Amino acid sequence: MSNAVTLRLRTSLERRIEADCITPDRFATASAAEIAHLAMWDGRRQVMLGDVFDVDGERSTSVRMTGDLAHVDAIGAGMTAGELVIDGPVGRYVGTRMAGGVLRVLGNAAYGAGLEMANGLLDITGDAGDRLGAARLGASKGMTGGEIIVRGNAGAESGTGMRRGTIVITGTAGPRAGTSMIAGNVIVFGDADDAPGQFNKRGSIVVFGHVTVPPNYRYVCTYRPPHLAVTLVYLRARRDVAVNAAWNAGLFRRHSGDMAEVGRGEILEWRSEA
Amino acid sequence: MNIRGVLIEDTFAEAFGMRGARVIITARDQRWAREAAHKMTGFATSVIACKVEAGIERELAPEDTPDGRPGISVLMFTMDSDSLAKRLIERIGQTVLTCATTACYDGLPNAPDRMSIGKPLRTFGDGFQSSKVIGGRRFWRIPVMEGEFLIEESFGKVNGVGGGNFLILANDAESALAAAEAAVDAMRRIPGIVLPFPGGIVRSGSKIGGKRYKSMIATTNDAFAPTLRALTATQLPDGVNAVLEIVIDGVDADAITAAMRAGIAAACREGVHSVSAGNYGGKLGPHHFHLREIMAEVA
Structure with a gap:
């Protein structure tokens, strides 16, 4: 048993590889040789993990990956425990369906990060691509739990169909954030201008920057939502997220919607200091 | 001690x-x-x-x-x-x-x-x-x-502990109150406890049941009531004219112990004759707080 398993990309990749075998819980009881023999997919061709990565360490739930992994997809898919740190950019579907543990991406993440995630923490220090924490195309439910923190900008359709859980985007959210939310939270520190919250049932979209509230939302009041204070304290204290002190003192315009749906969702628009 | x-x-x-x-x-x-x-x-x-x-x-x-x-x-x-x-x-x-x-x-x-x-x-x-x-x-x-x-x-x-207590036996009511106030001020700095009575102090300590009124759950603690000294089996030493009690509830026995130690130490001041405690011969509760053990490191 070692303190951690380190996977180093041997050479830069030109073709995409699907690496859903890379999860800390799977490495917990595996020797270095067994880890090197885990199967990955290059299109229809199966490749061994050891063909692509140098493996250092064994039998640990702490995993670190280095190299430009922008062409490696589905890392941490379905992981249930442990810590996986990706030291650089990563490909599509990182942390998809993850149900526990901590997955840190020290760089950008491509399309579908945290897709249908059920629990755990996905922390991305760079930007995230489209459909962050969303449902698969055609599926009805996105994230059902856990937390996603993006310390940069996010692409289109973040949180589409999410049922529970929290997505925090410290930068700007792309078009159609929170589309078809069933519940849960999408918190955007920057702007969310392009049609957020369409078909939202009970979800909360919080925007501290500029937001263009769709016409199918109705302004209801300006107030201080108490749960947001708890959320901001939590993010600052437990997730090391930089929170503007003025946000706690400020007021929020509450817009209820989507009124074409059940109308129990909300867009909370931070307005000013009290 | x-x-x-x-x-x-x-x-x-x-x-x-x-x-x-x-x-x-x-x-x-x-x-x-x-x-x-x-x-x-x-x-x-x-x-x-x-x-x-x-x-x-x-x-x-x-x-x-x-x-x-x-x-x-x-x-x-x-x-x-x-x-x-x-x-x-x-x-x-x-x-x-x-x-x-x-x-x-x-x-x-x-x-x-x-x-x-x-x-x-x-x-x-x-x-x-x-x-x-x-x-x-x-x-x-x-x-x-x-x-x-x-x-x-x-x-x-x-699983908390209720009914931790001590009695301040003083020469007069003013001294008893001053000592009890000092004890309360000291005890309120201890985490994990509360003093549920008014101002943290009880003047009407009770005994279980009643001698005359059998239906009563609790009646006056006549052994510590100065006006009954001639009529009951008093536990008041000569010179004691007032008694106040501090009752403590806590999240655990350690918190009660710490609070009693701080409170008794603060209550030991001019005009106070002695500090005692209420018990029922060990039959009521499983938690026994022995005053001299608690105060050993202070004395």
């Missing part, structure tokens, strides 16, 4: 097990947190008639509360788990939910034994309520005329 000329009697306080909860009340400012806490802990001196014993544990700075606002920590104790949940629901529902700007959180989030408190209270929202999970803890947003009341769904409970 003597501390500054005050005799520490060779006796013990007898306490019993209770079920306890810690409630964190926050508000816009300390004034409104205190308003709610005072209402919530009102009429909660003894389980004999109040069904619950409660008190303010301490004030909380904004950095010590879940929402970054000023707060108050309240401890509540009952004799069993079921009644603890009932009393919490009643009291939070009537005194915290109703109080302007407040929110209400569990102060024992790591306690494995849980009670559903916010969940039944959510029905005040008449179906308009909603919930949020933040950091693995579920909170209910209950719409009210002011905006929203936020309450945590479940609260932890612990």
Whole structure:
């Protein structure tokens, strides 16, 4: 048993590889040789993990990956425990369906990060691509739990169909954030201008920057939502997220919607200091 | 044993097990947190008639509360788990939910034994309520005329200790009160305990049952009542003309011990003859706090 398993990309990749075998819980009881023999997919061709990565360490739930992994997809898919740190950019579907543990991406993440995630923490220090924490195309439910923190900008359709859980985007959210939310939270520190919250049932979209509230939302009041204070304290204290002190003192315009749906969702628009 | 000329009697306080909860009340400012806490802990001196014993544990700075606002920590104790949940629901529902700007959180989030408190209270929202999970803890947003009341769904409970006590036997009532006040001031700095009686002090200590009125659960502690010295088997030494009692409930025996040590040390002052404690020969409760053991490191 070692303190951690380190996977180093041997050479830069030109073709995409699907690496859903890379999860800390799977490495917990595996020797270095067994880890090197885990199967990955290059299109229809199966490749061994050891063909692509140098493996250092064994039998640990702490995993670190280095190299430009922008062409490696589905890392941490379905992981249930442990810590996986990706030291650089990563490909599509990182942390998809993850149900526990901590997955840190020290760089950008491509399309579908945290897709249908059920629990755990996905922390991305760079930007995230489209459909962050969303449902698969055609599926009805996105994230059902856990937390996603993006310390940069996010692409289109973040949180589409999410049922529970929290997505925090410290930068700007792309078009159609929170589309078809069933519940849960999408918190955007920057702007969310392009049609957020369409078909939202009970979800909360919080925007501290500029937001263009769709016409199918109705302004209801300006107030201080108490749960947001708890959320901001939590993010600052437990997730090391930089929170503007003025946000706690400020007021929020509450817009209820989507009124074409059940109308129990909300867009909370931070307005000013009290 | 003597501390500054005050005799520490060779006796013990007898306490019993209770079920306890810690409630964190926050508000816009300390004034409104205190308003709610005072209402919530009102009429909660003894389980004999109040069904619950409660008190303010301490004030909380904004950095010590879940929402970054000023707060108050309240401890509540009952004799069993079921009644603890009932009393919490009643009291939070009537005194915290109703109080302007407040929110209400569990102060024992790591306690494995849980009670559903916010969940039944959510029905005040008449179906308009909603919930949020933040950091693995579920909170209910209950719409009210002011905006929203936020309450945590479940609260932890612990096996606490109730009825820790000591008696201050003084030359006169003024000296007894001054010593008791000093003790209360010292004990309120100890975390994990509350002093449920008015000002933390009891003037009407009781004995179990009654000699004349057999239906009474508790009657006056005639052995320590100075006006009855000639009529009863008094336990008052010569020169003692007033006795006050401090009753302590705590989240565990260590907290009670620490509070008794601080309180007795502060109470040993001019005009105090001795410090004693109430017990029932060891038959009532499993927790025995021996005064001389507690005060050994102070004396």
